[in-house]
Amino acid sequence: MGHHNVNTTLRGALVLSIAAFIAKVLSAVYRVPFQNLVGNTGFYVYQQVYPLYGIGMTFALSGLPVFISKLIADAPDRSSQQWVARQIYRWTWGLALVIFVGLQLGAPWLARGMGDPQLTPLIRMVAWMFLLMPDLSVNRGVHQGQFQMLPTARSQVVEQTVRVIVILTVAVLATQHGWSDYRMGAWAMSSGAIAAVAAWLVLPRWREPLAGPVTPVPHVGRRLLIEGGTLCLLTAMMVLLQLVDSFTVKNGLVAGGLSDLAAKNLKGVYDRAQPLVQLGLVVAVAFATSLLPALTAALNRGRLREFKRLTTTMMRIALVIAAAATAGLISLMPWVDRLLFGNAQGAWMLAVYMLSIILATLIQTYNSVLQSRDQYRLTVVALLSGLAVKAAANHWAVANFGGLGASALTVLSLGVTALIIWFGSAATLRSGIWTxxxxxxxxxxxxxxxxxxxxxxxxxxxxxxxxxxxxxxxxxxxxxxxxxxxxxxxxxxxxxxxxxxxxxxxxxxxxxxxxxxxxxxxxxxx
Structure with a gap:
């Protein structure tokens, strides 16, 4: 990579990092006024289906664009880049249609699996955003692959801003006009599709005529499913844990003896942890991964000692900030809970959940190091193992220990993931980081x-x-x-x-x- 491209990449990475930080802060902060407006049960309705939207967002916002940008950057000329983009566009359209039809037809089954058939319209509403996924992911990936980061950054901020405005407007209207929680939830979920359209409108189109000979890239479809799917899986780690909660927490609470209404209310209280954890993760990961461009540049230039030093610095800073944030939130949890949500209900349950900030921060930071070395398999195995622990034991833990059991299982599953990643990686990479x-x-x-x-x-x-x-x-x-x-x-x-x-x-x-x-x-x- 030439000096100009290295500098362009570093500047572009900074622009994308700032945009991602703004988008994530918006995504975390809006939940507080939203919960205050719609209450615990309304928040439960929204959060039950949110993980499906979150998975789609990682496809279109971060996972697939990063993979596509790598393919585009590796293409030898403009015509070959366009050829790659067309091939991926066809594949992502096929994937989007399968997901869309699956959610539309399978919505009643998914809603029953979550223990609440009334969630069916919300799941069907979420499905519409997947039809925008091909255009958003390919457009973003093409621009990033050509070292043009501003279009992606602009679309990220626009998408989240529009989405937050729609959600809070719906919450206000629902409160003023006495809508049911499920009607409110369906309209709030429409924010995903509306925001995706807004992001699409501000993204320049990538389509150009093929102006010369093309060098085909082999196995595009297989690489999209394996490499692109891997990136999406890693990016959606916390959302996937939330998806397990959607199918097990409310059902587990009912199995433990709570009424249906009381279980919905307590699940809404349990979901208060999400914005707190997300804010803690955003701050810790943002500070730590600000060194990622320098890390990649050191690796590209063969400076292995500098790469190791930067890895150590990233991991230590990540742990220090995450540990301080976690200890502070746990110490202040009753006050934080009462300030943000009006009462201190579930403070112990939320305090335990805060421990996931440390583990998730370390996983994401260390995974960034592994990604810079194009190492994905270990993290996928670790993440799937952690999810398996959560899925296998969560219902039992909730039925026996309530929301506290769900919080503990989240921390345990992240702990399993972190340990597998740490001890499965090369000893030379992890030596000397912790003393x-x-x-x-x-x-x-x-x-x-x-x-x-x-x-x-x-x-x-x-x-x-x-x-x-x-x-x-x-x-x-x-x-x-x-x-x-x-x-x-x-x-x-x-x-x-x-x-x-x-x-x-x-x-x-x-x-x-x-x-x-x-x-x-x-x-x-x-």
Whole structure:
């Protein structure tokens, strides 16, 4: 790859990363006002079917475009790129039609499997977005393969913005006009197709006449199913776990003795974990994978020592940020639950679920390292193993332990996935990333932060009783506690040299913080 293409790729990766960050934040944040408007049961109705949309979104937004862009970038000339795009377009149209027809005809069966036949119209509504999948995935993939990242980035942000606007508008209308939860859910699910149309409208078309001889790429269909399917599977990890929950949590709660209505309500409470986990993942993975372009460039240039150093930095930063976010959310869960959703129902269940932030962050970050080396099989085996654990035991865990059992099974399945990936990868790739001094220092920082945060929470509850009843008071207290807790963690991390100076400097705006800390340390030593 030439110097110009390397620079173009790095700039393009930055543009796509920013767009993906904005899209994911939008996708996480809207669930809070949506749940406040429609309540636990309305949220349950939406979340039961959401994983089907989430799988389609990974096809069109990230999984297939990345695979297509690789094929396009490898094609020797413009005509060959167009030929590849046409072949993939035909295959994806066939796949989209199969999924569309399958969801339309199989919607009653899927709804009964979820324990709620009234979900049938919602599943059929989701199916329509798959008809836009071929155009979106191929257009995005072609532009990315030609190092034009802005069209994909623009379409990502437009798609999520339109979708959020439609969903929240539907929620407001449903509340004002007294719609049933299922009517509201069906209209909310229409947001997927409407947003896909909006994204399609802002994407430039890829079709051009073949202007010269073509060099065919062999086995396009097989590679699409195997390599493209693998990428989609990896990208949809958390959504697939949610899909298992859709078929097992509500049914398990009923089997455990709850009424149908109570089970729907508790499933809606359990689903509060999704936006919290998604935000934690977005922040941790965004910081860690900001180094991914440099990692790929080091590998392409044969700089293996630099590749290993960057891998170590990515994994350590990912763990530090994810662990701090997890510990903070668990420590503050009753307050966070009450602030965002109006009450502290299910706080323990949600607190356990937060542990998945650490595991999912490490899986996604380490998978990025493996993908840069074109290694996919291990992650697929690991992910399928984790899903098998979740699918096999989730109904039993929920029937016996309620929502807490579902949370624990999510964490367990991610733990299985992480262990298989870690111990199945080459020893040279993982050696030296975790050391006992590093782990010990991290645990020490987390303990100090957690003790400080819990102490502040108890003090606020004693000094300001309004935090028990007022969401405004909780919000004000949380700002103070989060600020102090974050400073405690940062001071401890700097004091014990949790990260090296080089590792600190990979984080945004770290240089002035390090200079300020150095001045304080020098002044304190005098």
């Amino acid at each position: 006992w001094p590093f782990v010990g220092k991290l645990l020490g920082c987390l303990v100090v932060m957690t003790v400080g945060v819990r102490g502040l929470v108890r003090w606020f509850q004693w000094a300001w009783p309004a935090v028990y009843t007022s969401r405004l008071a909780i919000g004000a207290a949380l700002i103070v506690v989060i600020g102090i807790g974050g400073c405690l963690f940062l001071v401890m991390a700097l004091s014990c040299r949790l990260l090296t100076v080089r590792e600190w400097l990979t984080l945004p705006h770290a240089a002035p913080v390090l200079r300020f800390w150095q001045k304080i340390s020098q002044h304190g030593g005098k």
